[in-house]
Amino acid sequence: MGQEQSLFKDPWRTLPESKEMFNFLKQYKPQNEQVTRLRILLHGPVGAGKSSFINSVDSVFQGRVAVRAPMDATSGESFTQKYKTYKIRKEPQSFYNFIFNDIMGFESDRGVQVEDVKLALMGHVKEGYRFNNCHQLNENDNSYNPDPTLDDRVHVLVCVVPVGSVSLLSDEVVKKMREVRLAASDLGIPQLAILTKPDEACPEVGKNVENLYKSIYLKEQVDKFSVMLGFPLNSIFLVKNYNSEINTNDGMNTHILSALKQIVMFGEDFLNDQ
Template sequence: MGGALFSQPWRTIPKSNQENLDFVKSYRPQNKEVSHLRILLHGPVGAGKSGFINSVDSVFQGRITNRALTDATSGSSFTKKYTTYKFHKDQDSFYSFIFNDTMGLQLNNGVHVEDIKLALNGHVTEGHKFSLEHQLKEKDEGYNSSPTLDDRVHVLVSVVPAGSVSSLSDEVLKKMREVRMTASEMGIPQLGILTRVDEACPKVKTDLKNIYKSKYLKQQVEKFSVLLGISLNCNFLVKNYNSEINTNDDINVLILGALRQMITSGEDFLNSL
């Protein structure tokens, strides 16, 4: 793991969270066929998908939340069900985007790629329990045979720990590429999130503001972009809330920046329909 820094950041970070927060709060899909933008997270086991959902919620609540359960010890996927996460704006209303969390991809088991493809098309119902033995079929409980545009996925986000890009197995990469290819055929926009930046670079662990000065992290973003074919400007570095007991602006600004890009990409897709 490298600790060398550029003298200037290779990507600018907003000085303030307010503009991105205002944008996210006021967002409404212009396409009248949908009530919300659906963002699907996928990636290897332990990538930080559930942690990212919790971190987004923490930004909005102004306190640390743990709605999406995470597991730091087992080494197998802790997310078993196809779960939709909405975010409270106030007591009576929600933000106009939702997240879906999927079971992690892993070597010999984990979620079936075909199940993620079905989710992209809106065929997987809320609460469906992923099975290691059987992929979802048309007659199964949990299969939505007539999905609406609301049920379909509007943005696909690939999540990987920044320090694990080089060690992704060929099998997991193949699965991620396959999901990405299906999304591409459907015109669904795709972004990459590289998590655990503080574990990957000691200078970033010392000061999160070094995140886009880190030579090592820039290399990982470039490598991830080549491996999955997601363009460089659609890959984001974030730190999820995990050991913190309070929220802070340095973490929030990275999460909100990535979230805004997810929303604008998804909105472009919905408008193109």
């Protein structure tokens, strides 16, 4: 049996009950009265699964596979071109109290400008801004928000990377992600990482998602990523997004909810400090 297929006897991380996490997220409301919803910004290399994670969260809460954030299964370039906010619908007229912002992916010589991500963190990027890999947003542009409120700012930053690509990331992309991480740290914004596509990286997870935190190979990649970008292990989550499935299932939901609950808790801590 190859190393990539070998499993620990017991999972190296145990997850809370799905129902408990689901109820927490359904009832969540920011305590800080200056904020209507918790803003989560996703960043990472092209094709990492940022839009897929938003769709997967939506799928968990709708109880069916949802595709709201557009994805491209064939192009090697970023499919996300505009700065867009995604809300998760609760009832016909209401939404959950956390929102996602998706941005263009990083590439070695193209992709989103690091300075644009920094401006988004501070709330200077208006909804609908079209990213340009040759030109960064400046205060003379119509899409620049000169006077952002706490509501406009990012409250938690999430780095999304395919777990099988951890060792393949170019030095330039790693440098860009580190620069964004440093900018967020300077602003006091908490950060987490989601490592996606574990089923492609480990055959045992492809067979059974319950093996996600038993895979020796995936644990090695998590450790490697932790060293590479300085994330503590308890801030790194393995998630299989919904993409080939046509129905939701409890096993995948649990891992998605586990990551989302931690994201929301980190963001709430940040808002409480403001």
